Amino acid sequence: MDRPEFYRFHQGQKTLPFADAEYEARLAKLRAHMAAEGIDACVFTSMHCVAYYSGFLYCSFGRPYALVVTASENVTFSAGIDAAQPWRRCYGENITYTDWARNNYWRAIRSVTGTGKTIGYEGDHLTLAQKTLLDEFLSPKATADVAAASMRQRMHKSAAEITLIKAGAQVADVGGYAVKDAIKAGVREIDVAMAGRDAMELEIAKRFPDAEYRDTWIWFQSGINTDGAHNPVTARKLQAGDILSLNTFPMISGYYTALERTLFVKTVDAESLKIWEANVAAHEYGMSLLQPGASCAEVTEKINTFFAERDLLQYRTFGYGHSFGVLSHYYGREAGLELREDIDTVLEPGMVISMEPMLTIPEGTPGAGGYREHDILVINDDGNENITGYPYGPGFNVVG
Incomplete structure (x- = not known):
């Protein structure tokens, strides 16, 4: 049996709290900050940032979730237990990671960010253990804390x-x-x-x-x-x-x-x-x-x-x-x-x-x-x- 590290599972209709234009405006402001700071991709891991930029409010139950924003993509990452609900409730793309092997979450994220890039992350949310895995799997050229900038935007x-x-x-x-x-x-x-x-x-x-x-x-x-x-x-x-x-x-x-x-x-x-x-x-x-x-x-x-x-x-x-x-x-x-x-x-x-x-x-x-x-x-x-x-x-x- 083929057991993938991650996959896309889309079914149903997308239903979001706001119109697409609202999310595009939020992402445009974020991408302007990323461009000014030389950040290639942001990996958001908190409930509030993932929800703010995508509309998807995750239920962790001990599993990690994320939203990756690059200059051209915005992708949420969710666990298989949620099936297609994250895709229906997010603006943009969604990738489901599997738990057949440890750290498929980071392998899925790497499929969008690539390696050797400058990565933005939330310093007030990402744990030391997950930051270690970010460094291991994404091999970033540099990292930048974007938590404060995101908070100022949300204010x-x-x-x-x-x-x-x-x-x-x-x-x-x-x-x-x-x-x-x-x-x-x-x-x-x-x-x-x-x-x-x-x-x-x-x-x-x-x-x-x-x-x-x-x-x-x-x-x-x-x-x-x-x-x-x-x-x-x-x-x-x-x-x-x-x-x-x-x-x-x-x-x-x-x-x-x-x-x-x-x-x-x-x-x-x-x-x-x-x-x-x-x-x-x-x-x-x-x-x-x-x-x-x-x-x-x-x-x-x-x-x-x-x-x-x-x-x-x-x-x-x-x-x-x-x-x-x-x-x-x-x-x-x-x-x-x-x-x-x-x-x-x-x-x-x-x-x-x-x-x-x-x-x-x-x-x-x-x-x-x-x-x-x-x-x-x-x-x-x-x-x-x-x-x-x-x-x-x-x-x-x-x-x-």
Whole structure:
């Protein structure tokens, strides 16, 4: 029996999140960078870069995947277990590698890159073991880390991306309302989270009938569980007076959006209300600062000053916002566009960024709990557009 190292398996119709012209525009910008830097081929291995340039969001399950871009070709590489699904969901060509022999993945990649070339790779993703195999199989003349350049490109959203992100923000709102409706004393966190997730998945399927559905989730936290922004859902039962943290995360074709809100069950005490209102005020002030020409560090320092004047800065635990696009809680963070003291990136039209101040008051302190509001804003020529619709603050979010 002939057992090939790799082969092409194409069946069905290609179905992509965006039009072909969108991918051609992304590849053209990448190829311009490659030409300027003398790079012959880029070997992308991360979920976010493969998805950004090809539309294919892979499921690794311990196997390596890739996208190779040369001056004339763009080819995804996938494992045989996926059959033709990667070809149907990628822009360009797809090659399937087999596991009859170890490292057929790299033999397949070599069939496109050749050897002795200058190879671009993702220094923040490729493991040391895989970099060793890249050097062994491709015998590159030189290598160049293209992770930062790709991230800078992804930070500037196209009109098509912004349209998708706006739809995602609307889906997040749907999840928020479903969560609010499910909240009452005695209900478990997991039950509330499932209600919101189901509502979002149904909404995504209605809006995007040709998409693949995966990864949409909710973090719904109560009481002490609100102290961290990324704390998992538990079976804790809600109690009257509990502080709550609503976090809805619809995923559409690899694109992440989010809604995050502070709520209370039935009643909110005076100390908690004071802190909540201060965080809401910081949230509103922060959104007003997201203007073209402002730097991330400048915005951060101004909000820091706002909290320091109210003796609350010591309760801040992380940055005030971040970029959106092809990312999730396990891939794709665009670290160059975060509202932190050490990020000097200047906001420009076409960027999409959140404002999400959070204060964590320790247990045993009046007003204990985690307070967080989160809106998504599109930077435009005149300022910004807030694309989040679910209301924030005590007037709407004392519920149950």
